[in-house]
Amino acid sequence: MSNDSKDSMQSTTESKTPTVPIWIFCLLLLLLYVCGTYFDRNSGWFDDQVYAPFQNSDEVAAYQPVSGAAATKLEGQKVYSSICAACHGDSGQGKPGQAPPLAGSEWVNAADFKEAGEVPQLGLNGEVHVAGQDWNSQMAPMGAALSDSDLAAVLTYIRGSWGNKGADVSAADIKAMRTAIAGHPAINGETGLKAIK
Amino acid sequence: MNQNEKDYSAIDASCRVPLLPLLGGAALWLVVGLLLAIVASLNFHNPEMFANCPYLTYGRVQPAANDVILYGFAIPAALGVILWIFARLSETELALPIVPIAAANIWHLGVFIGLIGILVGDTTGFQWLEFPRPAAILIFVAFLLIAISAFATFGGRRERALQPAHWFLLAGLFWFPWIYSTANLFLIAWPVRGVAQAVVDWWYVNNLLFVWFGLVGLGVAFYLISKIAARPVQAVNYALFGFWTFILFAPWCGIPQGAPVPAWLPAASTVASVLVVIPLLALVKVFAQTVSGVNVQCKGGPYCYAKFGTVMFIVSTLMVISLGCPHFGRTAGETWYVPALQYLQIFGFLAIVVCGGIYELLSPIMGFELPFAKFVRFQHWFFMIGVAFLVVPLAIGGFEEGLKMKDPNVPFGDIRRATLPYLQVSTAGLLALLLGSLMLAANIFSMIIRWKLGLVKTVLTAVQAPLETQEVKS
C-alpha cells in the first residue's frame, strides 16, 4: 500500500489526523482581543488627520498651537468661565431675577465698548433695560481686579460670542477707559450709566 | 509499480518541451541578476567605479538586479515547477503544451525589455515594480497564459479530491494576476494621487514577497517533502486552518511603521503581523509533523532544499512580524533590515524551494540523469552560505543602524561608516549565490544540449538509414 504510488497522496482523513485543537482558537481570540485594544488606542479610527505619534483626533485637536486672535479668545473664555458665568450663564443667557443676558444685549453690542467696559469695572446697581426686559439687581465691580489685557480679553470674548457682533477690545482701550473713570463710584442704574462720559 | 513509473514517464516527458524555455531562461536570468547585484554592491567597495556610466549607477543597477531576479528567475521558475506538479498530481499529461512555450518566450522578452528600460532610466520608480509598462504587459499576459495551461491540467485530474499542495498553488495562480494588475493600473496606467501610490506599492510588495511567495513556496515544499518522504502531508486540518488564516491575515502586513500616512494604516499592519502568528504556528505544526520520523537520505538533494527553504520561511515570517511591532518597526523599518528580509524571502525561501523542485523534475522530464549530479549538493551549500553571508550582515547592520539613528547625537556620517563593513561582507554572499546559480545553469543547459544533440543524432540516423539498406541490397 505504501508503494501504491510514490506520488499520489491521500487527502482523505486518516484515523490519526488530528483536528485543529482548541488552544489555537483560544490563542486566536486572545490575539484578536489584544490587537483590537491596540487598534482602538492607536489607530485614530480611520481618521485621516491622525498620524503617529498622535493616537486619536482629540489629541490632535488638543495640541494645536494657539496664537493671535484665537489666543485672546481662549484667554477671554477662561476669565469668563471663572468670573462671569456664575451669574450671566455659560452662554451669556443671563439668570432671571439675578443677572441680565449678555447675548443679544444692546449694551454689549454697541459700537463703542465703553458702556460694556464700565459696568464690570465699577459695578452697577439699580434699573437697567436689556434686550426688551427690565432688570433691577446689583453687580459688584467684578472686573476691577483684572489686568488690562484680561478685561480686554473677556470683553472681546463676550462681544464676539453667542451671536454678538461687537468689535474687539484692546488692552490699551481698557487702560484709557480706566484712567478716564478713575475714582468713579458704582453706577446707579441705566441713567447713571448713560451719564458717564 | 512499473506501470506507475511508466505512467509518470509519459507525464514527465510531456512536460519537457513546455518547461525547458521557462526553466532555462529563468536559470540564465538568475545568473544575470546576480551579476547585476554584484555590480551594484561594488559601489560600497569603491563608490567612484561607475562615476561616468549612467547605465550602471547604483540607483539603476540595484533595482534592475532585484527585478531581474524576481521577475526573470523567481516567478517563472516557480511557475515551471507548478506546471510539473499539477501534471503529476493530476496524473495526466500537461495540457495545452504549446501555451507555456509561447508564454516563456513572451515572458523572457518582457524581462529583457524591462531590464533595458531600467538601465536607460525608464524606470517607474516603484520598489519591486520598476519595469516600464510594455514589459509589465508582456509579463502579465505570459502569466495568464501559463495559468491557463495550469488550470487546464488541473481540470483534467483523475482524482478529484484536492491535495494541500493544490490549495496553495491554485491560490498562488489566482493571487498574482490580481495584485500585479492592481499595482500596474493604480500606479502606472492611471496613477492615483499622492501618497496613496506608496500605500498601493507597499501592499503589492507585501502580497508578492510574503503572501505569494508563501503560497507558492509552501505548496511546492509540501509537495516535495511528502513525495520524497513517501508519506502524505500530515495534520491536514492544521494545513487547511493555516491556509485560511494565512490568506486572511498576511495580506494586511507590509505598511512600514514610520510611514507618512494616517495612523490606521500602520496600526492595521501591526494587528495583521501579530495575527500572522496563528497561521505560522499551524504551518509549523504541519511541517514538523510531516518531516518528523522520516528516514530519508538527503545528501543535499531536493528534500534538503525543501526543508531548508521552509525553515527560512519561518525565519522570514518572524522578521515580518518583528517589523510589524511598533517600536522595532520604527527602529529597523528604514534600515538594511528590510532588504535583508526581502533577500531572505527571495533567496533563502523561494529560490531554494524552487531549485529543489527543479532538481526533482529535471531528471524525470529529460529522461536521463543529471550530468553534474554533485552540483546539486554544492549548489545547496553555496546557496546556504550565500544566504547567510547576504542576509545576516545586512540584518545585523540594519538593526545597529536603526539603534544609532534613534540617538540624534550620533552624526549620520558615523552611522554610514559603521554599516559599510556589513555591506562589503554581503558581496561575498552574492558571490556564493552566483556560484550556486552557475551550477544550476550548468546542469540545465548541459541537459538541454545533450537532449538536442540526441535529437540531432536521431534525425541523422533516420536520414542515413535508407541509404544503408540500399547499399546492402545492391
Place this chain on the structure above:
Amino acid sequence: MKTGFSVFIAVFVAMAFSWSGFVLGPVRQLGTEGQTNILNSSDIYPNQRPGAATLGLQVYRSYGCAQCHTMQVGQEGVVCDVVLTAAGNKPAAVSNLIATLQLTGLTKEQADAVSGQITAAGGKTETHIVPTGADISRGWGMRHSVAEDFLWDNPVQLGSVRVGPDLSNVGMRYDVNWELMHLYSPVSEVKSSTMPPFHFLFIKERIDGTPSPEALPLQGDLAPPAGYEIVPTEDAKNLVAYLLSLRVNVPLYDAPFTTLAPATEKKK
C-alpha cells in the same frame, strides 16, 4: 476544500478583504485629498512645485535616488513648552514661582496647569507645541511627513532604506552650489560619503573666452585640465531645483507645531 472553485472563493474573499482595506480605502481617503491650510494662516499648502522642480522629480526617478534616500520624516512625540511673555504686576512673585516649576517637555494637561498657575500669579504665558524625535533633532524636518506633502508628486518616491540621509527637508539645509558640487563629487562636501559621483550629469567643455558662470569651482585633483570647465547639464539643474524645493517646515492641522521667528537651523 473540495474543489478548485472553493479555493477560488477563499482567495476571492481574502483578496477582496485586503484590497478594500489597503487599496480602495487609501485611494479614496488619501487619493482624493486636496490642499490644506497652513495653521494660523490663510496660505494654502502645498503649492505646486516650480516647473524645473517637476522635471527634476523625473530625473530623481530616472536615476533611482530613492534606492538610497528616503523622504519620510518620523516624529516620536510632541511636547509643550510654556514660555513667559509678560511678568505682570508682581514680577518677583512670578519669577519665584517659575523657579519651582518645570516649563519644558510637558504634556498638554501639565502645560495648561503650569500656565494656569503662572497666570494666577499675574504673569502671561504662551504654550509652544514642539515635535520631538531623532529625525527632527537632526534637522531633517520640523515635523513628521504627512500625505499633503506629496500631493503634487508623481511618482511618489518615499524610499525605503536610509543609505544616505533623508531628503524631505533638504531644501532648507543646502543651496544650489553645495548641491551641484555634491552631485559631481560627494566626497568633496561630505568626507565619509559612499554616494557615487554623478559625473554624467555634467559636461566638460572648452572655456569659450570667459568662463561660464555655471562652471563648478573644482580644485586640486577634481579640477579639469587647463582650458576646460565642468558645467551642469539641464538634468542636473532640474534635479537640484527639485531638491531645493523639498521642505517640511510648515505646520498643518495633522502635524501641528508652533512656528518661531527665525529658527536656528540645526546642522545635519
